[in-house]
Amino acid sequence: MTIEAIGAAIDIGTTTVVLHLVNMETGNKLATVSRVNAQSPYGSDVTARIRYCKQNGHGTLTKLIREQIASMIDEACESVLKQGRDSSVLPSHDKSTTNKTDSPSNGLELSPCLLNYITIAANTIMQHLAAGYSPVDMGVAPFTPNSLFGEELPAWEKLNVTINTKIYYTPAISAYVGGDVTAGLLAADFDGISDPAIFLDIGTNGEIVLKHKGTYYCCATAAGPAFEGAEIEMGFAVENGAIDHVWVSSEDGAPLSYSTIGNETPKGICGSGLLDTLTVLLDIGEVDETGRLLRKDRFWIDEKHGIYITAEDIRKLQLAKAAIAAGIQVLLHFAGIDENDIKLLAVAGGFGSYMDLQSAARIGLFPKSLLPVAKSYGNTAGEGAALALTSEEARTRLKSIRKQCEYIELSSIAFFNDKFVDEMSFEEPSPL
Secondary structure, three states: OOOOOEEEEEEEOOOEEEEEEEEOOOOOEEEEEEEEOOOHHHOOOHHHHHHHHHHHOOHHHHHHHHHHHHHHHHHHHHHHHHOOOOOOOOOOOOHHHEOOOOOOOOOOOOOOOOEEEEEEEEOHHHHHHHHOOOOHHHHOOOOOOOOOOOEEEEOOOOOOEEEEEEEEEOOOOOOOOOHHHHHHHHHOOHHHOOOOEEEEEEOOOEEEEEEEOOEEEEEEEOOOHHHHOOOOOOEOOOOOOEEEEEEEOOOOOOOEEEEEHHHOOOOEEOHHHHHHHHHHHHHOOOEOOOOOEOOOOEEEEEOOOOEEEEHHHHHHHHHHHHHHHHHHHHHHHHHOOOHHHOOEEEEEOHHHHHOOHHHHHHHOOOOHHHHHHEEEEEOHHHHHHHHHHHOHHHHHHHHHHHHOEEEOOHHHOHHHHHHHHHHOOOOOOOOO
8 A cells, every 4th residue: 555654753862863764644663773873973962062063163063963864764765665665655756746856865766755744853952953053052051042943844955855844843841951852751641641750861961850740840960971881981882782781690700691782792881781780790899889999990791802891981870870860859859749759750762771770770870769660661752753743733742741841950059969969879789
């Protein structure tokens, strides 16, 4: 059966970009493509990229992300065709409605895979760069964005689209709580659940939302890229060969055992593996409550394959977990409740999909009391973008969610700084 409309739902993360090619009639995903964000060489976090734009303008970063998305769309279309979903299941278009100047880079002139609609969910800085806006004003107080989006904009050049295709950017809340969060709240059905509930999106930026009595209390913490394996000596993306889980070995002479994505030879360690490793090192007494790696400056996970964790790696994880844990405490304080009142902890993001929730609670990423109500939700930004792609009602819900949000700027709150210091420590090691 011929598909009348096809679209792309895109989650532009600071570290990773994920694109879903979607049948807009059914909402079914036809293909998914994931790549490291092409802007990464210009800074591992949004602060570094804002700094680059201040010094050099935003043109280069806008060009990079637009070219990457165009290439990912072409790759997704090619993937569908290779699977046997040829023009009989891809939409047919009248050539008169096709943007003839924007033929796809894969050489398939006027390919049957022409997008009718695109949605983008991303943090506010990534949305600015994709839309062609400068993010520089968000780098200094009062952190003012050019736009909070929640609207359609024209598709840019060199996209494999029809002449009438628009791009919808999910609504952002502030400079540092973006459309990826509102999309995530939509995908997690936060506007339909009982509160109090916490939404935790862990990535290069740690965004936290506490819903209580119809208000969404929001904040952002500078978690840094450690949870995504970046700026870690043996860090690795969530790809085949990445160590994703670690546990105490039952074999003599091997203190740790591990698994790798794709069951391949280990090439490095991704965020979930780092979390597990720190948990094990705490439990076997190799790391103390201050975060100090005892007796050596590194700990071998697999000496044969050259995989280890360093004292500096542990410190980066410690700083990231303290920022998120302190952010949770600030939101509880503003809502006037405590952690025992929480009915749901929704953990989102690519890292959240892989991490072991017990390990996260063990290192203090969130309070242990929340473990019984914690649930992994996966890539909610991408799922929310897909919902917005196919449903006008979903786009209306997104705007409604934004209206109920109250943003809290942590940098101006002394209570956050106090809690951050408190959350730096770990529980006393408890050997297994």
